[in-house]
Amino acid sequence: MLEVAGLRISFGPREIVGPLNFTVARGERICLLGASGSGKSMTAAAILGLISPRAQCSGSVRVNGHEVLNIRVPQRPADARVAMVFQDTQSALNPLVSIGSQLEEPLRRHGGLDAGAAREEVRALLASIGLPGTDAFLRTSPAEISGGQRQRVCIALALACRTGLIVADEPTTALDVVTQAQVLEVLKQKTSAPGSPGLLLVTHDLSAAMRVCDRALILAEGRIVEDGPIDQILNRPRHSFTCELVDCACEGLHIVREVA
Template sequence: MKDLLSVRNLKTSFMTRAGEVQSVRGVSFNVQSGDVIGIVGESGSGKSVTAKSIIGLIQPPGKIIDGQVLFNDKNLVTLSDKEIRQIRGNEISMIFQDPMTSLNPVVRIGKQLIEVIRRHSAIDKHAARQRAIELLREVGIPSPEQRIDQYPHEFSGGMRQRVMIAMALSCNPQLLIADEPTTALDVTIQAQILGLMSQLKERTNTAILLITHDLGVVAQVCTRVIVMYGGLIMEEGTVEEIFEQPRHPYTQGLLKSIPRVTSGGRQRLSTIDGTPPDLLNPPSGCPFMDRCSHAGSICKTMPHRTDFSNHHHAFCWLYESREGNDAKWREGEPT
């Protein structure tokens, strides 16, 4: 099947007074129609910067240094601001973490929805209003005919997030990017929002790129998982492969930190000692080396990709052939 989105060697940096912060350092992955891909990792791993780079929302001092973002074979990195605006909100939509920072608090919900619809559709104001009401009803907002004329502060957090989903889906996008869409919501509303996104994906075959730190959410709705750390992809695979056979030590550490109700009795949660790397001066080798119990001196050089199946691969020296590398491992024997 042809890729809807192909990100190739994407590098995004922020030019600060202290120097260049290399937030994304060469990320590559593909998305096909109907995929639900979760991008996980600690704060600062490059998840949100990757998403914003895809749709051209990196603002100065940020800059895409290298790479391609191919959407329907069109390189979004090379497009003008006007050209990318025609795609953003129309063919690619994004849901942000906090709807109150995305919705104008002094403008009625309906006016904001209608503005998005009319920007990308050749319909009059009345037809756009009817479309907005249908969208609010579709995302589960009761009495949409009345609520369309209310302000954002008159909606609960979960309802505001539903409005954002309605806005994102107003032009039937081919790709929906959701950046921590349920973080600020309680578990009941979170389940409703995730269920809504799954239903919409099944109905429209929209591809979803879900950015989150919640592995429970990933297990519930995603088909594939990308694990990021230090601005790089550490591991990628199907949900089953990542949860049942995690290969990279970082992925294993993330999974061990999840509380399990089936473990029986009281159990101390596992943690990953240390802190993420400084991306102002990123390491030349594996970024997880200083926190990894398996690290040897060979990890001072960047590991190659090791494939375990058609969809499952990791970047770790543990799975490289030891032939020719034994001396390097003995020099800094894994702990």
């Protein structure tokens, strides 16, 4: 679904990211894991077509076979769209539009559903992620629900776009620990079923990645320094930066690693 080859991102003479090479298939859950300033969010922005116009991007980003690097979202083919789950739910959702209307829009625009069918699809979608599909809930505004509920709505919005790939950029950073676990479980469930979209989880939190993803790409100073299954990264890290990430995660979660 996603093929990144030789991606480089520069601002003026300074190269910030690259070269990066990786793929994400449908139904595959991969995390792009790195510290602040490692270039992970910039990489996500290049994939999504949301990167700053001041950035110089080279290489290749293909979505569903279409070359999309340096092509803004409105100019991309319909089957090369990528859905996004943002960190800041208050900015991601329109504060003046009801939850129901925001979820119905992509179903009507991209799915071709009429108003009644879209409303029923929204009810089913909300129920599948643990939210009520009542008329009262559909009429609420984003400011009237909790942060955890808003993030679930953002996940539902990404699913409603019916794309083959979802990019989630630090989707749980602003949530409490219990709500983080609930939101991550929803993300995992909705990207695990046959035919489900692929997931690229962008995060600095190895413990969050462990809950959701099968594979990790470790990013340091704009380059992938390690790539492998999550279990391998946790139990047999090779790069010094990966070792630091694992030690921090193990200390926080009191995990006893297997003896390699």
